Amino acid sequence: DVKVTQSSRYLVKRTGEKVFLECVQDMDHENMFWYRQDPGLGLRLIYFSYDVKMKEKGDIPEGYSVSREKKERFSLILESASTNQTSMYLCASSIPTGVGSTQYFGPGTRLLVL
Amino acid sequence: AQKITQTQPGMFVQEKEAVTLDCTYDTSDPSYGLFWYKQPSSGEMIFLIYQGSYDQQNATEGRYSLNFQKARKSANLVISASQLGDSAMYFCAMRDVTGGGNKLTFGTGTQLKVEL
Numbered sequence: 547d548v549k550v551t552q553s554s555r556y557l558v559k560r561t562g563e564k565v566f567l568e569c570v571q572d573m574d575h576e577n578m579f580w581y582r583q584d585p586g587l588g589l590r591l592i593y594f595s596y597d598v599k600m601k602e603k604g605d606i607p608e609g610y611s612v613s614r615e616k617k618e619r620f621s622l623i624l625e626s627a628s629t630n631q632t633s634m635y636l637c638a639s640s641i642p643t644g645v646g647s648t649q650y651f652g653p654g655t656r657l658l659v660l
Numbered sequence: 661a662q663k664i665t666q667t668q669p670g671m672f673v674q675e676k677e678a679v680t681l682d683c684t685y686d687t688s689d690p691s692y693g694l695f696w697y698k699q700p701s702s703g704e705m706i707f708l709i710y711q712g713s714y715d716q717q718n719a720t721e722g723r724y725s726l727n728f729q730k731a732r733k734s735a736n737l738v739i740s741a742s743q744l745g746d747s748a749m750y751f752c753a754m755r756d757v758t759g760g761g762n763k764l765t766f767g768t769g770t771q772l773k774v775e776l
Contacts (some may be wrong), residue, residue: 555703575763588664588766589705590753596762602761636705642762646693646712647755649764651705 547627549573549654552637558658565624567655569637576642579649580604580612580622596642610618627659663687664752666681666767673742674775680727681737681770692756694735696726696743700751708750709736742774 553568561631572577577596581589581604586640591604593612609631618640626633634656637650662688673679683696685694696708711726719726727736739746752767 579762579764586768588752588768589764590766591763594762602762634703636703638705640762646710648695648707648710650707651697654703654705656703 550637550639550650551640552635552652552655554655555653556656556658558660559624560660562630563624563659565627565629565657565659567608567624567637567657568617569620569622569639569652570618571637571638571639571650571652572618573650574617575614575639575650576617577640577647577649579612579638579640580610580620581636582606583636583654589636592622593644604606627657628643629659631657632659664754664765664767666752669768670771672773673710673739674773675744676741678738678740679742679772679774681739681750681752683735683737683767685733685735685752685754686719687733687737687754687756689756691761692698692754694728695753695755696737697751697753698746699751699769701748705751709737721741739772744774744776747774748771 550571561638579594595614611623617641637652640647640649665684692713694711709721710759725738751769752763
């Protein structure tokens with residue numbers, strides 16, 4: 547079974563703090579993704595990576611950066627957390643075989659920025 | 661631009677009944693994939709079913725089936741014999757070539773509640 551894990555289920559941070567969200571997958575997938583989920587908006591793509599050290603912006607990259615130093619690990623970084631980044635963050639991974647490739651998700655991190 | 665529309669923010673169904681969750685999509689690409697995910701209150705997104713744009717038959721996975729009507733650009737999820745454990749948020753998503761084959765575009769979801 548594909549396993550995607552995220553470092554924290556719940557996180558509380560203060561405005562201005564630097565925040566790291568970690569994601570690890572154990573299926574040797576090339577692609578990894580970070581989404582944020584907000585009520586009424588569904589899931590929106592922040593960044594994705596299709597290989598080590600490679601990344602591309604998604605729909606809402608502002609205020610975020612990412613790091614992929616190893617194939618299995620994809621980190622989302624909030625350089626200076628703000629209250630409007632309070633959200634549910636979901637990581638996913640997949641193999642890169644085009645439109646039919648299923649994305650597998652981690653359990654999510656609920657981030658509260660005070 | 662790719663777009664997924666789920667018009668039912670919430671649905672109720674009685675246990676053992678069938679329920680249909682609506683999804684319409686918009687894309688100009690001939691090649692695309694449609695996905696349904698389930699998100700229980702725990703938060704994890706669980707993959708349920710996939711339909712490719714060139715697939716001739718509707719996809720089925722156990723109690724889940726996808727009613728794919730290509731001309732109408734709809735991909736409704738049908739859950740047969742609903743169970744209490746089916747209570748969750750359900751998301752429809754699409755992947756097409758315009759998105760580089762990597763990006764999933766999600767709808768806003770339908771909250772399903774199964775009642776006794």
